[in-house]
Amino acid sequence: MRRNQQGIALMTVLLVMSLALLITAGMLRSHRLVLHSSAQQIHQLQMRTLAFAGESWAREHLRNLIRDPKVAVAAGQAWTSGQPQLRIDNGQIEVDIEDLAGRFNLSALLGKGPADAVLVQRWLRLQTLLELPALDAGVLQGQGLSEISQLRGLPGVDSQWYERMRPWIALLGNEAPVNINTAPATVLATLEGVTPELARQLVANRPLQGYASVEDFTFSPALIGLGIQAEGLGINSRWFRITTHVRVGQSRFCLESDMVGNLQTGQWRLLQRRFLAPQHNEHS
Known part of the structure; x- marks a missing residue:
């Protein structure tokens, strides 16, 4: 009887020690997780x-x-x-x-009235250059967009269209023209009569300090006779x-x-x- 009681007592002690070890291990693991989380936050x-x-x-x-x-x-x-x-x-x-300002300024198409016809045509050319289905400028009219990502809520805009278009557009306010001194070839190729090849040449030959005026750009030898409109173009930003x-x-x-x-x-x-x-x- 005495031996049985001693055996039971020993087993109880071992169980208590095992439980204590499990609790301690759990606390140590929780402590390590807290330390890791703190390190990540820092x-x-x-x-x-x-x-x-x-x-x-x-x-x-x-x-x-x-x-x-x-x-x-x-x-x-x-x-x-x-x-x-x-x-x-x-x-x-x-x-x-x-x-x-080197991007196409989408704000110019968001007014409540009809957008400028020159800018509408450039918008359509940009979509053609990017091989995207055309989103009519009328869909943008009157839209109160404050962030480019809000385009995704418009009819006709899916994730593929948005991701393809996103690097080429900005919302800068109606007063912001496209800066011809920083615009990439894709944006310059939206101008009247400018082909993608000519646009790449314009970027390659663009003065390092930029054109001093829009007229200096539109009357450069490579562009004479193309009929480029000065509407929506600028030289600064x-x-x-x-x-x-x-x-x-x-x-x-x-x-x-x-x-x-x-x-x-x-x-x-x-x-x-x-x-x-x-x-x-x-x-x-």
């Missing part, structure tokens, strides 16, 4: 902070290099080059700056997109920041930010 915060630093550098870069609202803004100028000098252990920051790429170890982070500048006061205002969470890939 890492994400670090990536965002670095991205914001890149954005701040680019804003100051633009403020210093684009001051005069009357001077041409061109793809060969100093604002397009340079990188922030920030030392990062096992990482780097890269900043790209794009003139959004105050709308820019700053894209900051951050790499730390195997993690990547991308921040897009749209800015508009008041070139009279020298102030730059943030319009919106879009960012992606850092991705971890230990095998890449």
Whole structure:
């Protein structure tokens, strides 16, 4: 009887110890998960902070290099080059700056009244160049779009159409013309009489400091006689997109920041930010 009681007591002690070990193991596992989660949050915060630093550098870069609202803004100028000098252990920051006025300004088609016929035809040519089914400008009339992604809610716009069109358009307000000094060949090919091949030649031969006026562009030898309309064209800009790429170890982070500048006061205002969470890939 006594031995049985001792055996039961021993088994009870072993069960209690096993239970205690299980509880301890569970607590340690929970603690490791908390530590891992905290480390991830700190890492994400670090990536965002670095991205914001890149954005701040680019804003100051633009403020210093684009001051005069009357001077041409061109793809060969100093604002397009340079990188922030920030030392990062096992990482780097890269900043790209794009003139959004080099894109087709969709805002010109959103008014309540009929859009300008010249701009409507350029809109149709852009869709043809991209081999997309035509979205009639009338569908856009009166639409209160504040973000390009809202196009996806319009009839006739599917994901394929949207992704193909997205890199070529912007919403900049009705007063923003297409900047002929930064527009890519695809956008220039929407102009009257300009073929894709001619558009590529125009980009290749474009003055580094840009055309001083729209007339200098339309009356250049390659364009004489084509009948290009000056409507909707310009030589400068105050709308820019700053894209900051951050790499730390195997993690990547991308921040897009749209800015508009008041070139009279020298102030730059943030319009919106879009960012992606850092991705971890230990095998890449």
